[in-house]
Amino acid sequence: MRSIVKLAAPAAAAALLLAACGTTGGDETTAAEGSSSGSSSCPADVSIGFFGALTGPNANLGVNEQNGVKLAVDQHNAESGACQVTVTPYDSQGDQNQAQGLAQQVVGDENVLGIVGPAFSGESKVADPIFDEAGIVGISPSATNPALAENGWKTFFRVLGNDASQGPAAATYISDTLGKQKVYVIDDATEYGKGLADIVRESLGAKAVKNNTIQTGQTDFSAVVADVQASGADAVFFGGYYPEGGLLLKQLRESGLSADKLAFITDDGAKDEGLITAAGAAAAEGALMTCPCLPPDKAGGTFVADYTEAYGTAPATYSAEAFDAANILLDGIAEGNVTREDLLAYVKSYDKPGVTKQLKFDEKGEPSEVSVWAYKVEGGEIVADQEINAS
Structure with missing residues (x-):
């Protein structure tokens, strides 16, 4: 079981998951050991992307978030019978001038089913219309400019207030x-x-x-x-x-x-x-x-202890929000939504508790709970x- 605040899945759903999903190999960022061959319902090389600053002057914020994503993926991959998922990083350096090229890289990698990010509002303004045209769902843990939700993008979501x-x-x-x-x-x-x-x-x-x-x-x-x-x-x-x-x-x-x-x-x-x-x-x-973020030490479940054990430091700004965003995508993959189109549809109707709040979106991709x-x-x-x- 993942160490997050979630309702237990019914036994029938669990059995279906075990039948549908095998495991695949990983990449240099996140991969589980002991994987076996995948099935048609669990394609090889399934990945979710992280889009944010990993180097440059604002890298601390992006690293906080990527750590939350990687923790969620590692916990998902450790579950019995889980479809193995990797994390593909897209380092924007917090520079919106790099966002277009990175977004096009995302679109061109068919293994990437969804994105956690973009992290910053400027890069979101550039990248999100490209994701929308390609039908790739993006869930930002930290982009807060209100105008991002007013563009009619069907693939835009965020897990925090604007x-x-x-x-x-x-x-x-x-x-x-x-x-x-x-x-x-x-x-x-x-x-x-x-x-x-x-x-x-x-x-x-x-x-x-x-x-x-x-x-x-x-x-x-x-x-x-x-x-x-x-x-x-x-x-x-x-x-x-x-x-x-x-x-x-x-x-x-x-x-x-x-x-x-x-x-x-x-x-x-x-x-x-x-x-x-x-x-x-x-x-x-x-x-x-x-x-508009929950104090990291108030996150639910065993998130704080798990994060601290994994990284040797307490979670920081937006680590928990990124963990929640990643788990939305991972839940969709676990339930067999392994195309971009299906994963997008799954996120639109998502309504489950995370470690920061109840995770549910309105028609503009805004969260139902704000603090x-x-x-x-x-x-x-x-x-x-x-x-x-x-x-």
Whole structure:
């Protein structure tokens, strides 16, 4: 049995699975040992892809997710009689300019039945229309731009709430919980960072006293820091990723804007130890972030223990969401949906508990359950603060 929160399959379904699925060989990424020859209902070389940053400045987030996918596949493959599945990685480096070529690689590999990802909103905007045209289902554990669900794509799904929930929740947390009245909002000009920051700006209304934009890869924020000082802001919200967020935070603190003078709030793209590394432990202490993700230690079943045993470290941002996304695809394969068309149809009607939530999608591919949490850096670690009303 997989160590996730799921209803037990009826005996008849289990017998059918054993009869229908043999096992196949694996690849260098994930493969079970002791495989036997497959059957017509369990083709050789069945694979699911992972599409996200595995190298580059934002790789921490992608590695967290791929680890969740690999854990799900390893557990699936270890089940008696399971159709053996491999993981095919597509390393986007978080760069949407690479997304088109990678998506075309996915389309061209007939063994890949579905994708966990794309991980980031920018690469999703490029890759998802290609997947839609080819009929390849993609389930993102982390792409949160609301517009992704508004394109009419039949193959798009995500297992977390979008920024139309995170943005207002962040604004509520800043104004009501933190009591901040003058918020300086900064974005990184990306599909994700600007999209979320714009929603926060709108939700804050008059409390958003100043706006600014930086660029990915930027390292000198002296002009922005000086403008924050001149604005008299009591809080900064940054929409973007941890490399720039950490350096921005460091330079704000070095300017004399301590945590008691200026709260620093950011988002799920910066909810990573890389923020602490870039800022330095002292500067990062007290930093806050929001995320439409469950605190990893609250994931159900034995996920936390299994992940920790497999990787020697606790699960991090989006590990559990990626585990859930992978298990949706694996459940479909286990039930004999071994064509792209059949697996897509299976995902559309999916309704089972995962380790993060009940996993069910509406007609746009959005999850039926949404939660937004606030996190904080405390003692050099990112810990859960509280769940925020996501309405």
